[in-house]
Amino acid sequence: MGEKSIQKRRYILETARRVFVEKGFKRVTMKDIVEACNISRGGLYLYFESTSQIFLEVLKLESEETDDVFSHSITEDATAADILILFLQEQKKELLRREDTLTQAIYEFYFENQLGRKENVLRKQFDAAVKIIEKLIETGVDNGELYCDDCQGTARNIMFVLEGLKISAQTIGITADAVDREVFYILRSLGVEM
Amino acid sequence: MGEKSIQKRRYILETARRVFVEKGFKRVTMKDIVEACNISRGGLYLYFESTSQIFLEVLKLESEETDDVFSHSITEDATAADILILFLQEQKKELLRREDTLTQAIYEFYFENQLGRKENVLRKQFDAAVKIIEKLIETGVDNGELYCDDCQGTARNIMFVLEGLKISAQTIGITADAVDREVFYILRSLGVEM
DNA sequence: TCAAAAACTGACACATATGTATTTTTATTT
DNA sequence: AAATAAAAATACATATGTGTCAGTTTTTGA
Secondary structure, three states, X not given: OOHHHHHHHHHHHXXXXXXXXXXXXXXXXXXXXXXXXXXXXXXXXXXXXXXXXXXXXXXXXXXXXXXXXXXXXXXXXXXXXXXXXXXHHHHHHHHHOOOOOOHHHHHHHHHHOHHHHHHOHHHHXXXXXXXXXXXXXXXXXXXXXXOOOOHHHHHHXXXXXXXXXXXXXXXXXXXXXXXXXXXXXXXXXXXXXX | OOHHHHHHHHHHHHHHHXXXXXXXXXXXXXXXXXXXXXOOHHHHHHHOOOHHHHHHHHHHHHHHHHHHHHHHHXXXXXXXXXXXXXXXXXXXXXXXXXXXXXXXXXXXXXXXXXXXXXXXXXXXXXXXXXXXXXXXXXXXXXOOOOOOOOHHXXXXXXXXXXXXXXXXXXXXXXXXXXXXXXXXXXXXXXXOOO
């Protein structure tokens, strides 16, 4: 596969991402992607064989980029509590803006697709996030900024709350207030004064 | 519509429920329901015009039954903490058994279906549950069994955690231990000794 | 009991998506 | 510039689902 092909592959993935953001997963057909990319049916099949495959590759691209952002924010010299607060604020932003996210598509994918279960990108993301939060809390405890007697358990708890907020944002809808209250609970339970 | 029709309507809904439990929402077609019911295409269309409509009616039946169970458990004479613990244990059971639940179908429905958003059965269920938990906590606080300075906020928090667990159970999978830990956190934050 | 009404059936016409096979265009190499 | 290879487009065959309708069976009630 030549350089040109790699470029085009990437172009297709980036274009497809926009389609998935807009329509979720299920309603996206090969035809939709073909049209968004301004290429032909047969042409697309030269590169990918199904929407599932395309979606997985979109996710892979996505998670590579997210990892970069994460590690950046960690290396800044701020207190653990600061970083945690920053992280939660980021989550809040993400929760409240529904446009330009793959959230809905990801859930749809997991629900409808056997492949989704197998690959389990979500689980990897979840575990990775837990690990990062856990580390953060541990650091905070060591510095005396935070109080916590079960860092991993608390990290998981935070993630479950965030998952709950995320799915609720997608289904029943939530207000900024609701998110603030949850963030407040989390921070209070860690002994952060506000 | 005669008695016979009502019977048949109900028969279709009950049969369709099984289909939704088994296949979720998206993969269910009118044909599937027709076959499960052993009736003809045209016959089904005499009663319902889409899988969405059928699903909504299945949900309505379901929630009527759930309401009954709820109000029963409340009227028993136990302490508020006892009932709360019972409730959480019920939730745990529901979380861990994935068969015979409409959970997956409900999520799928909400993600894929404009109708789902509009009707917002989920939101009604969520709010109803919050109200019940809130009442329970208030009672507990009044009796001195529980400690809580924001009953409604805490009730919402509990629901968000449960939502997070529910969606995680469906997507990444969770262990009984993980649920236990969350239940422990909730009860501890309310001052329940264990 | 028999005619009208109601319930039901199965085939049909339509729509949409998939994956492939053939043809056409574009790029590369000698 | 001609021959060859690679990429892309178009048309086709297949599959699956939807909604309807003409015709049939069953039920009802006078």
